[in-house]
Amino acid sequence: MGDVDTLQAALDARFGQGRARREVPLASLSTFRVGGPADLFFEPATGQELVDSVKIARAHGVPLHVLGGGSNVLIHDTGLRGLVVRPRGGTVTPIGDTLVRVDAAVTINGLVRHTIARGLAGLEAWAGTPGTVGGAVYGNAHWQRQNIGDLVESVRLVSRDGALLQVPADRMEFAYDTSRLKRTGEIVVWAAFRVTPGASPDALRATARASLAFRKRTQPLDTPSAGCIFMNPDPVHDRVPDGMPCSAGALVDRAGLKGTAIGGAQVSATHANFIVNTGHATATDVAALVDRCRVAVADQFGVQLHEEIVRLGF
Template sequence: MESQGLVNARLKELFGTRVRDGASLVPFTTFRTGGPADWLLQTDRPDELVTAIRETAALGIPLTILGGGSNVLVGDGGVRGLVVRLRHGRLHATGPDRVRADAGVTLNGLVRWTIRRGMAGLESWAGTPGTVGGAIHGNAHFDGRLVGDMVTAVGLVDEAGTRIEVSADEMAFDYDESRVKHTSEVVSWVEFAVRSGDPAVLRLAARDSLAFRKRTQPLDRASAGCVFQNPRADDGPLPDDVPRSAGALIDRAGLKGSRQGGAVVSTVHGNFIVNEGTARAADIRALLERCRREVARRFGIQLRLELVYLGEF
């Protein structure tokens, strides 16, 4: 790795004052806690993403991609190297039944855009925080559906900064799984299949999704949504009358309302940990690990993380 001074000079040369050193990531994560990035670049330009990938490799510093920050916990020690926060970008129809969105477009922005144009298929994702790129990384799920089921093609940038296009079949989508979870590839754009629909009807479906979320999730508190994946069928038998849901297991273990510093297991939804305002990342992580240990001890089920840990704890 080059010296801090040299790295700083090179990043400033490339991105000017838009790259900030020691930038807090608190405003850019929905958990609203955690340490700073060594350097932070916010961009809506696919070419800058390619430059960042090539230059961080050349400089020997780590690169971390952030979307909406709605599925991450940033450690209190912060994130080494360059964090690129992808935001906004282009949205356009590539055919009568296809829409393409840059990775930094928010899922909610995409939903609104398609509804306005009478394009059906994405409306039930209304209210899902984060970006298109983040949704593809973890194959966002809602009401038994996976976002990957709507995808036809994805534009990726590989470690060398080369742009490639892959079909949905090549994305290895599964529950909370995608190819980019296991490679260093970055999602640059995504193409979705849509069909024609009546905007008024689509708006109602979107409203239903939003109302469901309001009823079942603690939306008035800082969180990162569900912290654990739901257990799979081969994870072992569940206690009688407990559904295959991490939140239900946490609830049955009596953990709702448990606290560590300013972090609390939500009383509304057992799979949400909320930051009451003063939680450090270490508090959230300790509480989450307590839930994992307790569920394993009580029911013999090992919960897997849905949340992504970033940086140093």
């Protein structure tokens, strides 16, 4: 593994002293509020800074991790070795009437607010989805049987060796909870979303409010979590027995695990596919509880649950 000191010197030379920082705690940058520090941490403010930081990390042979809003990750208690890049800022730019180009660091909520205010329909139901465009494209975020990839026209990516490429949606390998980025490690610089102009902002706002209200009713939003822990099983591929729900939360619930706790991690009483941090959880507590849920569902129902959250540093 390359040397973090020489990497820092190279980042300082390119971006100026103080931009890349050592031993930065990551727990507060993850919605779970768990995890240790990054050896080295850098927040690119532009696409070019993102590309250059990827190239510099590559040239120094140092591991590179990408963090968006931290709303779907479980970061190890010992933190992350090498460089963590967390794109920040960014803008939403119209391209003609029916596309918006959105930088990776823009939050989904920011994007929703932007399109609603301009009467651009398509993204309003995604109101309340935590995280950034980069993270949403990576995991093809879903909401009520829709995948965000269905709204994507193309994505600008940087490969792990620093090459830029533009990929149309049909080559993004979007499927339930996944995209080609899980295979390639490519990083989102921006994504272009299709929108329909001419909608009434009030009507779009009403849809957004309905999504927010539904989330408030069904999710434990007042306690730190990373959203759903497991993907919903596929009835055929995952051999869900007849009469069993194809819902990971319902299976965890039927296994009797609602409310079960390990250390400060607890299976939410509101939504059994959420694990919440009741105050002093560690990543080790969360990981142990995830494993307990997985084993219980496999033992009782023969269904193998797969994780939706991304473990970093494990």
